[in-house]
Amino acid sequence: MARPREFEPEEALQKAMLLFWSKGYHDTSIRDLTARTGVNQYGLYAVFKNKLGLYLAALDHYRDGVTAEVLAKLKQPGQAAERIEAAYLLLIARMQTADGAVGCLIANAAVEVAPESDEAAEKVQAHMRLLRQAFGDRLERAKTEGQLSAEKDSESLGAFLATTAYSLGFLLRAGSDQATLRNHIRTALTTLT
Amino acid sequence: MARPREFEPEEALQKAMLLFWSKGYHDTSIRDLTARTGVNQYGLYAVFKNKLGLYLAALDHYRDGVTAEVLAKLKQPGQAAERIEAAYLLLIARMQTADGAVGCLIANAAVEVAPESDEAAEKVQAHMRLLRQAFGDRLERAKTEGQLSAEKDSESLGAFLATTAYSLGFLLRAGSDQATLRNHIRTALTTLT
DNA sequence: CCCATTTCATATCAATCGTTATGAAAAGAG
DNA sequence: CTCTTTTCATAACGATTGATATGAAATGGG
Numbered sequence: 058m059a060r061p062r063e064f065e066p067e068e069a070l071q072k073a074m075l076l077f078w079s080k081g082y083h084d085t086s087i088r089d090l091t092a093r094t095g096v097n098q099y100g101l102y103a104v105f106k107n108k109l110g111l112y113l114a115a116l117d118h119y120r121d122g123v124t125a126e127v128l129a130k131l132k133q134p135g136q137a138a139e140r141i142e143a144a145y146l147l148l149i150a151r152m153q154t155a156d157g158a159v160g161c162l163i164a165n166a167a168v169e170v171a172p173e174s175d176e177a178a179e180k181v182q183a184h185m186r187l188l189r190q191a192f193g194d195r196l197e198r199a200k201t202e203g204q205l206s207a208e209k210d211s212e213s214l215g216a217f218l219a220t221t222a223y224s225l226g227f228l229l230r231a232g233s234d235q236a237t238l239r240n241h242i243r244t245a246l247t248t249l250t
Numbered sequence: 251m252a253r254p255r256e257f258e259p260e261e262a263l264q265k266a267m268l269l270f271w272s273k274g275y276h277d278t279s280i281r282d283l284t285a286r287t288g289v290n291q292y293g294l295y296a297v298f299k300n301k302l303g304l305y306l307a308a309l310d311h312y313r314d315g316v317t318a319e320v321l322a323k324l325k326q327p328g329q330a331a332e333r334i335e336a337a338y339l340l341l342i343a344r345m346q347t348a349d350g351a352v353g354c355l356i357a358n359a360a361v362e363v364a365p366e367s368d369e370a371a372e373k374v375q376a377h378m379r380l381l382r383q384a385f386g387d388r389l390e391r392a393k394t395e396g397q398l399s400a401e402k403d404s405e406s407l408g409a410f411l412a413t414t415a416y417s418l419g420f421l422l423r424a425g426s427d428q429a430t431l432r433n434h435i436r437t438a439l440t441t442l443t
Numbered sequence: 444c445c446c447a448t449t450t451c452a453t454a455t456c457a458a459t460c461g462t463t464a465t466g467a468a469a470a471g472a473g
Numbered sequence: 474c475t476c477t478t479t480t481c482a483t484a485a486c487g488a489t490t491g492a493t494a495t496g497a498a499a500t501g502g503g
Contacts, residue, residue: 241410
């Protein structure tokens with residue numbers, strides 16, 4: 058009983074996320090977003106309310122896509138250290154898009170947007186909790202499987218490994234080469250032994 | 251033989267740096283900068299050429315101030331691990347200004363500005379080299395003083411410790427508490443043993 | 444087939460952006 | 474004192490920003 062929408066919100070969100078991911082929040086304009094998504098301004102505002110709303114939705118979309126995939130890799134069976142390394146390597150692959158070495162969208166948001174938006178800050182905090190929990194759980198499991206010393210504090214080590222994930226995003230966006238990234242992963246993993 | 255300047259470029263640069271540090275590059279306008287520095291637009295443009303020029307000068311000023319002080323602390327005599335920790339703690343103190351937990355200006359620049367400015371990217375890279383070298387040198391010295399196993403790769407460990415400094419900046423800007431920062435330092439230092 | 448409703452494609456809005464131009468003010472040189 | 478030069482304090486510039494308004498186009502219900 059009304060004109061149908063000509064775009065898929067999920068597709069538009071994916072494309073918008075890629076643009077925010079690459080250029081950041083402030084340097085991405087609404088017109089940039091309409092050009093990239095192919096969606097007119099009316100459509101974007103109708104679905105996502107405003108620019109910040111679209112950005113916040115992109116943060117959620119990142120968590121549900123990239124982060125979920127990486128954490129799934131983390132949870133696969135096997136040696137904990139190997140799975141953690143595999144998760145890091147997958148993350149590195151995902152942080153290089155068609156737009157270049159864009160890093161971690163959440164880490165970028167923490168630097169650029171969180172200080173001025175409580176909602177963005179909360180999403181960053183939630184993402185950090187998610188990663189801390191996931192790495193911490195993985196280490197707890199490693200303990201029960203006899204892969205990690207019972208004397209290790211899996212919570213604090215989990216927090217360290219979570220931060221390491223964001224560090225990889227920073228290194229990548231800062232233009233580091235693969236050898237530097239590999240070295241950082243290797244060194245970080247020595248904290249488990 | 252002409253009207254004298256009514257402001258001190260160094261003072262203005264310091265104030266401008268603090269504002270860029272807190273709000274980032276894009277969200278800081280020329281008018282914000284004139285208000286904060288007390289310098290009229292003509293003066294800023296005359297000395298720093300344009301907004302990007304002022305920002306790049308702020309990056310240098312950060313290196314010559316904050317970074318130099320932290321690396322001086324790193325080079326003080328004593329146990330390497332203790333000096334590194336002291337340097338990290340000093341860095342954390344410096345990354346909390348009157349404007350809040352602003353993190354590391356260079357890390358912020360890497361995320362927000364480096365992808366769109368070759369000059370900013372080069373300054374970020376140079377800063378990363380500076381930190382890598384400083385930590386690497388400190389570890390080499392620790393080896394000669396018998397504080398670090400000769401089997402350790404001080405270059406790769408130095409790179410890791412340098413990245414850890416930027417990680418602290420990220421954690422701080424992302425709103426982490428002091429306990430999280432201390433934990434990250436403590437865990438990172440276990441890579442030396 | 445027509446009407447109510449929603450989206451589409453633009454046009455437009457005031458505000459702000461980085462940058463530059465303008466004229467008064469302030470200094471030393473002659 | 475006058476002239477030249479540079480800075481100061483603003484005004485102004487065109488461009489772009491996020492957001493909204495406008496009318497045509499497209500659907501399903503009656």
